Amino acid sequence: MNIIEVNNLSKTFDLHILHEKHITALQHIDMTIGEGEIVGLTGKSGSGKSSLMKCLHRTYLATGGEILYQSLGGVVDLVSADDHAVIALRRSEIRYCSQFLSVIPRVSAIDVVAEPLFRTEKDKELARARSKALLEALGLPSGLWDAYPVTFSGGEQQRVNVARAIIARPRLLLIDEPTASLDAKTKDTVIELIRELKGHGTAVLCISHDEYTLERLADRRLHLQAGRIISNVTQVI
Amino acid sequence: MSAENQWLLRVRNLTKIYGEPGLRTLELTGPQVNSNICPETESIVACAGVSFDLYPGEVLGIVGESGSGKSTVVKLLYFDLEKTAGSAWLAPYEEGRANILEASGQQKRRIRNHLMGMVYQNPREGLNFGFSSGGNIAEKLIMAGQMHVGGIRERASYLLEKTEIPVRRMDDTPGTFSGGMQQRVQIAKAIANNPPLLFLDEVTTGLDVSVQAKVLDLIRELQQELGIAMIVVSHDLSVIRMLTDRTLVMKNGRIVEAGLTDQILQDPQHAYTQLLVSSLL
Secondary structure, X not given: OEEEEEEEEEEEEEEHHHOOEEEEEEEEEXXXXXXXXXXXXXXXXXXXXXXXXXXXXXOOOOOXXXXXXXXXXXEEEOOOOOHHHHHHHHHHOEEEEOOOOOOOOOOOHHHHHHHHHHOOXXXXXXXXXXXXXXXXXXXXXXHHOOOOHHHOOHHHHHHHHHHHHHOOOOOEEEEEOOOOOOOHHHHHHHHHHHHHHHHOOOEEEXXXXXXXXXXXXXXXXXXXXXXXXXXXXXXXX | OOOOOOOOEXXXXXXXXXXXXXXXXXXXXXOOOOEOEOXXXXXXXXXXXXXXXXXXXXXXXXXXXXXXXXXHHHHHHOOXXXXXXXXXXXXXXHHHOOOHHHOOHHHHHHHHHHHEEEEOXXXXXXXXXXXXXXXXXXXXXXXXXXXXXXXXXXXXXXXXXXXXXXXXXXXXXXXXXXXXXXXXXXXXXXXXXXXXXXXXXXXXXXXXXXXXXXXXXXXXXXXXXXXXXXXXEEOOHHHHHHHOOEEEEEEOOEEEEEEEHHHHHHOOOXXXXXXXXXXXX
């Protein structure tokens, strides 16, 4: 079963304040992500990887085409679905993990990670316990758990970011460079954690430049060049 | 996924015009002419055609420059101003079937006291400076039908504690408090009756950044804990980014763009929103 089916997706930015400049980010994108499938998204900077991911999250409004998402409640076109439907899906099923942690200030690392669980898990301490377990697995020093992630190093922020993305076991995970700025051991842990989600049926779209990560993680790769998919490589693992 | 009847507040075509509008007033005003003054009648269109749905527990932002009509919208919904046209339905009032803007004065007071809370930019609008801080909270509770003195005092101290006002200052008047504290007393008062809907009108404007942070943290905490739906009016995109799920962008009395807050900030569609976002520090 496909969790995501993208048909003829395009994205153009119309910059009114720059003398009506138009920038084409994506053209004629067709792709699918199956249940329990990890799709690696590759391409040079500026090829449209993040734009595609953001269209799937509705952070960007697609200009044309459709993104059919097989939600628990039926098929939803993420291009045209109303905002409330998208908010509901983001709360329960879809999670986007950007390359850089951007969180609400003055919230401890534990709570930043546990926050996606707070909506469903009424017992906050239980949610926090799962958050701690994840942070421990990812090797974030326990002295930092109560601190605010804004002051963390790149690698520490990345651990918090990944933990937050996977804690609630989304059905669709959009994850941008999950292993950048991580040491080899933590990289393996992240790979393992994402593969565990796959085992639960999560569909994953993963942007990465890291061959090591892609080799171990991706069932299939899509390569973007100048806003188009130029190859669709299936890799047997 | 049909969510047609899940709204807490439904607003359609909300309009406020000062002066006598002509037949072409709406046509001759708005963002396309960059003015809300009708050239034929000189009437002023504070807001027009404003429509949206607010869901239970949702935080909706309204952003725009001074004079865009964003405060007018919440003041109309809180009955501080009288609408020129439009309708609003509140799910817990008459099962969402009666236009609250057409309710009698007595009914409006009831709705306000039981189902809504308002926090103004200026604490003097929301608080009675002749009463103690505890008295201000008591006033709201009494209006909401709470008559037991012990119960009122208990609730007041609970709310002051929640909003980090030292309970021993319960009997002091807001005039003796700092700006940030006044704002927190105002929030305590606004949520005293456990309303499902809270309006916040530029509540952090004019506060020091550290005080601003405390007020924002408090609002976020209350939202998470109590699940109150909120409409947050602000000209400050950082406030909008931190608090809201969805945002309406207003200019010259009209909504020019509506969307998920991250979409509004990262992929703004309207020229005015693009200007606003690119002006963000």
